[in-house]
Amino acid sequence: MARNLLWVVVLIVVVSCLVWTLEASEGDADPLYKSCVDQCQKTGCVGDTCFHQCKFFSADGKANDGPWYMQEPLYLRWKQWDCQSDCQYECMMTREEERKRDGEKPTKYFGKWPLKHVYGIQEPVSAAFAALDLAIQFHGWVSYFILVYYHLPLQPNRKTYYEYNGLLHIYAIIVMNALFWSGVCHSRDVDLTQRLDYSSATVLAGYTLVLAVIRSFSIHDQSAKVMVTAPVLALVATHIIYLNFYNLDEGLHRKVIYGIGGLELVVWGLWSVLTSHPSKCKLRAFFVSCILTTCLRMLDFPPYKGYVDAHALWRAAGIPLSYLWWSFIRDDAVFRTTVLLKKSK
Secondary structure: OHHHHHHHHHHHHHHHHHOOOOOOOOHHHOHHHHHHHHHHHHHOEEOOEEOHHHHHEOOOOOEOOOOHHHOOOHHHHHHOOOHHHHHHHHHHHHHHHHHHHOOOOOOOEOOEOOOOOEOOEOOHHHHHHHHHHHHHHHHHHHHHHHHHHHHOOEOOOOOEOOOOHHHHHHHHHHHHHHHHHHHHHHHOOOHHHHHHHHHHHHHHHHHHHHHHHHHHOOOOOHHHHHHHHHHHHHHHHHHHHHHHHOOOOHHHHHHHHHHHHHHHHHHHHHHHHHOOOOOHHHHHHHHHHHHHHHHHHHOOOOOEOOOEOHHHHHHHHHHHHHHHHHHHHHHHHHHHHHHHHHHHO
């Protein structure tokens, strides 16, 4: 009874984390910052730092329509590191240095904390952790593939006994795609990369919820799978269409992701309490770790040394979580294959 009460408390913590609110942006509304950006776009300089890209722009910040040799280089336009972007970044860092000297706390610009760039990468630590998490996911998928196809018995038609095999392969592709676009967005946050990142994250959240319900409730009937998938698919499709064709609303996107993620955690949590799975300890560890990383994602504090913020820590925490997930999946594949083999004899 006490153990079940503990898990109920943990679930309450999940709900509490989901109602966490974040502070609004202030820095980009600062008159000194706005004045700095306007002046930089006219002169091409912030203090002693000058940007040659600004010579390709007129005083109002629009691109010049002169000959090709007077236009901005293609590689700069592709990266979208233009006069405005460089001016905004340099003015932001200059303004933050001034605030630090005056004893003021850091503030957000366009909804994000001021992070130092490394070789043009906007969020280098988060991008590095996203890439490492992608590598861990790929390693987990490959190790799972080798297990089910080369180490476990197969059916006469060469199919696996593990009934969730196809779902796991689809999951691997979706999660690696989401991590790839997340890393790209951390490297360069522009409208296109934001849309790809948000859309991929939405697909991943919806799919993992479906996977959690199907596995936790051991759903094998196809009509039941459709009943589970249809409403989630409708929500995911509606949200993606809204983001891409109506309004790229980051606040709404977070609420949707947190809502879907909260439902998924409740499903995994209930199953981890009620199941007699031989690897239930790993499942419970995965569940608790998900709660902690979810709460970590909702923390909001200025970046340490200008590089490590709450989002970077959340990315780092996801790396061992990915390893634990695939470890449980391999155990689950062995368990279900053993059970089905005994039934077939």
